[in-house]
Amino acid sequence: MIVVNTETLPGYEIVQSLGIVQGNVVRAKHMGRDIAASFKNIVGGELKGYTELLTEARRDASARMIAQAGELGADAVINVRFSTSAITQGAAELYVYGTAVKLSSSGSAQPKAAVEGIPPPLPVS
Amino acid sequence: MGELLIVLLYFGGPIILLAVAFFAGNSIAKKHNKRMEDRQQVVAHIRYTDLKRYIHPHTGSPPPELLCAEVTLGIDHFRGFLGKLKNIFGGEVISYQKTLDRARREAILQIIELAHAAGMNAVANLRVEFVDISGNANRTKKASMVTILAYGTGYCSKQDAQDPIAV
Numbered sequence: 001m002i003v004v005n006t007e008t009l010p011g012y013e014i015v016q017s018l019g020i021v022q023g024n025v026v027r028a029k030h031m032g033r034d035i036a037a038s039f040k041n042i043v044g045g046e047l048k049g050y051t052e053l054l055t056e057a058r059r060d061a062s063a064r065m066i067a068q069a070g071e072l073g074a075d076a077v078i079n080v081r082f083s084t085s086a087i088t089q090g091a092a093e094l095y096v097y098g099t100a101v102k103l104s105s106s107g108s109a110q111p112k113a114a115v116e117g118i119p120p121p122l123p124v125s
Numbered sequence: 126m127g128e129l130l131i132v133l134l135y136f137g138g139p140i141i142l143l144a145v146a147f148f149a150g151n152s153i154a155k156k157h158n159k160r161m162e163d164r165q166q167v168v169a170h171i172r173y174t175d176l177k178r179y180i181h182p183h184t185g186s187p188p189p190e191l192l193c194a195e196v197t198l199g200i201d202h203f204r205g206f207l208g209k210l211k212n213i214f215g216g217e218v219i220s221y222q223k224t225l226d227r228a229r230r231e232a233i234l235q236i237i238e239l240a241h242a243a244g245m246n247a248v249a250n251l252r253v254e255f256v257d258i259s260g261n262a263n264r265t266k267k268a269s270m271v272t273i274l275a276y277g278t279g280y281c282s283k284q285d286a287q288d289p290i291a292v
Contacts, residue, residue: 003191004278006177006250011184037199037270042142043149044201044224045157047270050258054195054272062191080191082276086257 001066002076003098009076013104018072021100023064027057028091057094058082065096074100143203150201157227161234168237172286173248179280180247186281190243193276194235195256198228200269208269225271229253232275240279247286251277 002009033049040047069077080098087093172180179189200208204220211218232253240248256272 002188004189004250005191005252005276006179006189006278008178009189010179010182010280011186012188041199041270042146042202043153044146044199044204045150045153047197047199050197050270050272051195054197054256054258054274058193058195058274062193076188080276082193082252082254082274084254084256084258084274092256092258 001069001074002103003062003066003080004076004078005080005098007079009078009103012076014076014078014101015104016102018069018074018100018102020097021065021068021072021074021077022095022097023061023066023068024093024095025057025060025064026087026091026093027053027060028088029053054092054094057092058096061094061096065098069098069100072100073102075103076101143206146202146204146206150203153201154223154227157231161227161230164234164238168234168241170285170287171237171240171246171248172282172284173233173237173240173251173277175251175277177250179249179282181283182247183281183283187244189245189249189278189280191276192236192239192243192248192279193274194232194239195272195274196228196232196235197258197270197272198224198231200224200271205269221269221271225273228271228273229275232273236275236277236279243279245279245281247282248277248279251275 008014029049033053037047037049065077065080077098077100080096083095083097085093085095174180182189200221204224207220208218211220233251236248236251240246253273253275256274258272
């Protein structure tokens with residue numbers, strides 16, 4: 001599955017739009033992380049706990065979106081957008097959405113992990 | 126003598142904390158900036174734009190792919206204190222601004238490095254977003270931090286960033 005946040009794909013022709021696919025995740029870190037982060041915050045620097053929190057949330061949300069696109073038999077998801085909201089302290093909602101499309105057969109996409117850590121979906125027959 | 130001791134006990138702790146935060150925070154920020162400058166040299170050939178279209182893409186190359194990076198930086202105790210002070214009088218809050226700058230730069234640099242690692246030499250439609258995971262919007266939070274989410278599409282271009290282009 002090709003996942004991009006542009007509207008076109010070089011070398012491919014978009015033949016059919018299958019509509020919007022989306023995935024969302026709300027994640028929180030356990031309290032120990034919050035406490036550790038508040039100590040780290042005295043001197044500043046990267047708060048790795050929260051970076052991880054966001055990375056995990058992004059991966060999960062992308063995986064859901066890609067799974068949905070796979071169900072529709074899409075070759076690619078284009079024009080992907082991320083949106084976040086602050087539900088409560090220490091938790092993050094990550095919402096990712098894009099347009100699932102079919103590509104022309106001449107440029108058939110090689111299944112490839114577009115998002116790091118997510119295995120490529122099974123080819124749709 | 127006794128009064129002096131009380132004053133010291135009362136103000137000593139916070140002042141020491143501020144001093145530690147000031148020196149440690151400054152050194153962390155400086156080291157980070159230095160590190161980013163070094164890393165930037167390695168990926169200087171990569172072109173990154175926030176244009177929605179591709180610039181001279183290689184059509185026979187591997188397909189473009191979405192690259193994401195997220196960075197959370199804490200605003201140290203001293204800068205937070207300065208920020209609050211500044212808030213009383215209003216005006217430009219440079220201490221927060223610098224941390225935000227650093228976080229954005231780090232996130233963009235990570236995207237470029239991801240592109241480099243994937244064997245690509247260009248990034249299109251680079252977006253940088255602020256994520257509120259601390260609940261700052263509700264003003265219920267003490268520790269302040271900035272979280273940046275950056276994403277873009279990596280692809281192979283026929284031209285490196287040094288080559289001039291007609292946009």
